[in-house]
Amino acid sequence: xxxxxxxxxxxxxxxxxxxxxxxxxxxxxxxxxxxxxxxxxxxxxxxxxxxxxxxxxxxxxxxxxxxxxxxxxxxxxxxxxxxxxxxxxxxxxxxxxxxxxxxxxxxxxxxxxxxxxxxxxxxxxxxxxxxxxxxxxxxxxxxxxxxxxxxxxxxxxxxxxxxxxxxxxxxxxxxxxxxxxxxxxxxxxxxxxxxxxxxxxxxxxxxxxxxxxxxxxxxxxxxxxxxxxxxxxxxxxxxxxxxxxxxxxxxxxxxxxxxxxxxxxxxxxxxxxxxxxxxxxxxxxxxxxxxxxxxxxxxxxxxxxxxxxxxxxxxxxxxxxxxxxxxxxxxxxxxxxxxxxxxxxxxxxxxxxxxxxxxxxxxxxxxxxxxxxxxxxxxxxxxx
Amino acid sequence: xxxxxxxxxxxxxxxxxxxxxxxxxxxxxxxxxxxxxxxxxxxxxxxxxxxxxxxxxxxxxxxxxxxxxxxxxxxxxxxxxxxxxxxxxxxxxxxxxxxxxxxxxxxxxxxxxxxxxxxxxxxxxxxxxxxxxxxxxxxxxxxxxxxxxxxxxxxxxxxxxxxxxxxxxxxxxxxxxxxxxxxxxxxxxxxxxxxxxxxxxxxxxxxxxxxxxxxxxxxxxxxxxxxxxxxxxxxxxxxxxxxxxxxxxxxxxxxxxxxxxxxxxxxxxxxxxxxxxxxxxxxxxxxxxxxxxxxxxx
Numbered sequence: 158x159x160x161x162x163x164x165x166x167x168x169x170x171x172x173x174x175x176x177x178x179x180x181x182x183x184x185x186x187x188x189x190x191x192x193x194x195x196x197x198x199x200x201x202x203x204x205x206x207x208x209x210x211x212x213x214x215x216x217x218x219x220x221x222x223x224x225x226x227x228x229x230x231x232x233x234x235x236x237x238x239x240x241x242x243x244x245x246x247x248x249x250x251x252x253x254x255x256x257x258x259x260x261x262x263x264x265x266x267x268x269x270x271x272x273x274x275x276x277x278x279x280x281x282x283x284x285x286x287x288x289x290x291x292x293x294x295x296x297x298x299x300x301x302x303x304x305x306x307x308x309x310x311x312x313x314x315x316x317x318x319x320x321x322x323x324x325x326x327x328x329x330x331x332x333x334x335x336x337x338x339x340x341x342x343x344x345x346x347x348x349x350x351x352x353x354x355x356x357x358x359x360x361x362x363x364x365x366x367x368x369x370x371x372x373x374x375x376x377x378x379x380x381x382x383x384x385x386x387x388x389x390x391x392x393x394x395x396x397x398x399x400x401x402x403x404x405x406x407x408x409x410x411x412x413x414x415x416x417x418x419x420x421x422x423x424x425x426x427x428x429x430x431x432x433x434x435x436x437x438x439x440x441x442x443x444x445x446x447x448x449x450x451x452x453x454x455x456x457x458x459x460x461x462x463x464x465x466x467x468x469x470x471x472x473x474x475x476x477x478x479x480x481x482x483x484x485x486x487x488x489x490x491x492x493x494x495x496x497x498x499x500x501x502x503x504x505x506x507x508x509x510x511x512x513x514x515x516x517x518x519x520x521x522x523x524x525x526x527x528x529x530x531x532x533x534x535x536x537x538x539x540x541x
Numbered sequence: 542x543x544x545x546x547x548x549x550x551x552x553x554x555x556x557x558x559x560x561x562x563x564x565x566x567x568x569x570x571x572x573x574x575x576x577x578x579x580x581x582x583x584x585x586x587x588x589x590x591x592x593x594x595x596x597x598x599x600x601x602x603x604x605x606x607x608x609x610x611x612x613x614x615x616x617x618x619x620x621x622x623x624x625x626x627x628x629x630x631x632x633x634x635x636x637x638x639x640x641x642x643x644x645x646x647x648x649x650x651x652x653x654x655x656x657x658x659x660x661x662x663x664x665x666x667x668x669x670x671x672x673x674x675x676x677x678x679x680x681x682x683x684x685x686x687x688x689x690x691x692x693x694x695x696x697x698x699x700x701x702x703x704x705x706x707x708x709x710x711x712x713x714x715x716x717x718x719x720x721x722x723x724x725x726x727x728x729x730x731x732x733x734x735x736x737x738x739x740x741x742x743x744x745x746x747x748x749x750x751x752x753x754x755x756x757x758x759x760x761x762x763x764x765x766x767x768x769x770x771x772x773x774x775x776x777x778x779x780x781x782x783x784x785x786x787x788x789x790x791x792x793x794x795x796x797x798x799x800x801x802x803x804x805x806x807x808x809x810x811x812x813x814x815x816x817x818x819x820x821x822x823x824x825x826x827x828x829x830x831x832x833x834x835x836x837x838x839x
Binding site for chain 2: 267268269271272274275277278279281282284285286288289291292293297298299301302322366368369371372375376379380383384387388524527528531532535536539540541
C-alpha cells in the first residue's frame with residue numbers, strides 16, 4: 158500500500174513539475190501582462206483590434222511556461238504551433254496578406270492624382286533613417302535592415318523582411334511594427350501640427366476625378382511589371398498586391414477577389430497574428446535587443462511622418478496656387494492603411510470642418526504600401 | 542498607319558520577350574555548368590571511396606536551380622567529344638543549386654558514375670559537351686606540367702580568373718575564407734549606412750517616379766478620351782434637342798396627356814390587383830416526417 162502511495166505521489170510531483178506554475182519566470186509574467194495590455198487596447202480602445210487581439214492572445218499562448226521537450230511551443234520542432242509558424246518563418250503569410258490587401262484596395266485616388274505617389278516614396282526615409290541609427294547602435298547590417306523596415310509601417314512587409322534577414326528578431330520586429338501601427342493616431346498628429354502652418358492646414362485640394370475600369374486594370378498590370386522589373390526581390394509582395402488588385406478590378410473574377418479579401422485574408426491574419434504573438438516567448442523575446450528595436454521603431458515612425466509632411470511642403474514650392482497639396486496628407490506616406498489616412502482626415506477637420514482629406518490621403522497611403530515593398534526588395538537585394 | 546506602327550511595336554516587344562525568355566530557359570539547363578577546379582597529380586590529397594588517390598575534376602553549377610549533368614560528355618580530346626558519357630537516370634548526377642560535383646580520373650568507370658574512363662595526367666584540354674555530344678558547354682586548357690597536390694581552379698565560382706591553390710578543395714568553394722556575406726561587405730564599405738540609405742532612396746524614388754510618369758500619361762490619355770466622348774454625347778443631345786424642337790407644342794401636350802392618362806389608368810388598375818406569389822414546396826419523401834416514422838401495426 159505504501160509503495161502505491163509513493164508511486165501516486167511521485168506521479169503527482171511529476172505532474173506538478175510539468176505545470177506552468179512550476180516553470181513560470183518573471184519574464185513570462187511580463188510577457189503575459191503585455192499580451193493582456195494588447196487585448197485591452199484592442200477591446201477597450203479599439204486600437205487595431207483585428208491585429209492586436211490575435212497577437213495579444215498569441216503572446217499569452219506563447220508565454221505559458223511549459224516544460225520543454227513535449228512538442229508544445231512554437232519553437233519546438235514538430236509541434237502544431239511550429240507548423241503554423243512555418244508560414245511566418247518562410248515568409249508565406251505576408252504575400253497572402255498582400256493578395257488580400259490588393260483585392261480590397263481601391264487605387265482610384267492614386268490613379269487620379271499620380272503625383273501623390275511621390276509622397277509614398279518620401280516616407281520611406283523612415284526605413285533608412287532607422288537603418289542608420291540601428292547600425293550606429295551596434296546592430297549588424299542585416300539586423301539593422303530588418304529593424305529599419307518597421308518605419309515602413311507595414312506589418313506583413315516587416316515580417317517578410319525580418320524572416321529573411323534576422324529571423325531571431327522577427328517577434329520583436331513584428332510586435333513593434335504592429336504596436337506603432339496601432340499608435341499611429343497618437344504618434345502622428347503632434348508631428349503634423351508641429352511642421353505645418355495654420356494656412357497650410359486648410360489648403361483645399363481638387364476633388365479626384367473618376368477613374369475608368371480600363372485605367373484600373375492598366376494600373377495593376379503596369380504597376381506589377383514596372384516595380385518588379387526594378388526590384389525583382391520585391392516580387393512576392395508586389396506581385397501578390399497587384400494580382401489581388403487585378404482580381405478586383407478586372408470585374409470578371411469577383412468570386413476570387415471576394416475570397417482573397419474575405420475569408421482568405423481573415424484566415425491568414427488569424428494564423429499570422431497568433432503565431433507572431435506566440436513567437437514572443439519570454440526566453441527568446443525579453444532581451445536588450447528587443448528594447449532597442451522598440452526604440453528604433455518609434456524613431457522610424459517619427460522620421461517617416463516628418464519626411465512625408467516636409468516633402469509635401471517641398472513639392473508645394475513648385476506647385477501653382479490651386480494645385481497645392483495639403484501637407485496634412487504627408488503623414489499618410491507610411492503604409493499603415495487606412496489609419497494614417499484617417500489621421501489626415503481627423504486633423505484636417507480640426508482646422509476646417511468642411512475640408513475632407515481622406516480620399517486625397519488614401520493616395521499616398523497606398524503608394525506607401527508599394528514604396529515599402531520596393532524598399533524591402535532593395536534591402537533584401539543589398540543585404541542578402 | 543497607326544495600326545501598322547503598333548504591329549511593329551508589338552512584334553518588337555514579342556521578339557525581345559522571346560529572346561529574353563529563350564536566354565533564361567536555356568540558362569536553366571546544363572549550359573550553366575562550369576569547370577571549377579582540377580587536380581592533376583594527387584599524391585597526398587583526397588581519396589575516393591575505394592581508397593585511391595586519383596586526379597579529379599570539379600564541376601560547378603552556376604545556376605540557381607539544381608541541374609542534372611546526366612547525359613553530358615566529358616572528354617580530353619575535342620576530336621572525340623563523346624569520350625565519357627555521364628550515365629542518366631541516376632540521382633547522383635544532380636548537382637544542387639550553386640553546388641559542386643567531383644569526377645575522378647583513371648580508367649575505372651566500373652567504380653561508379655563519378656569515375657571517368659580516361660586519365661588527365663597528360664591532358665592538355667578538358668571539355669564538357671551537352672547531351673547531343675556536339676555543343677561545347679565549357680572547356681579548360683591545362684598548363685603542363687602541373688605541380689603535385691597543387692590544384693588549378695577559379696579564384697571564385699563566378700570569376701573568369703584561374704589560379705593555383707596549394708590547398709585543393711574538391712567539392713567546395715576554392716577560396717572559402719574570402720567569401721563574405723553581402724551584409725558584411727556593406728558594413729565594411731558603408732559603416733554608417735548613409736550610402737545604402739541614399740542609393741535605396743534613389744531607387745525607391747526612381748521606381749515610384751516611373752510609376753507616376755506612366756500613370757500621369759495614361760491618366761491624361763483617358764481624360765482626353767473621356768472629354769472627346771462627352772463632347773460627342775453633348776453633340777448628340779443637341780441633335781435630339783433640335784429634333785424635339787421640330788415637334789409642335791400641341792403634339793407635345795397630346796403626348797403628355799396620353800402618358801398621364803395611361804399612368805393613372807395603370808395606377809388604378811394596379812391597386813385592384815392582388816398578387817399572389819405561388820410558394821413552391823419542393824416535396825421529397827426524405828423530408829417528410831411520415832416516411833421517417835415506423836407505421837403503427839394495425
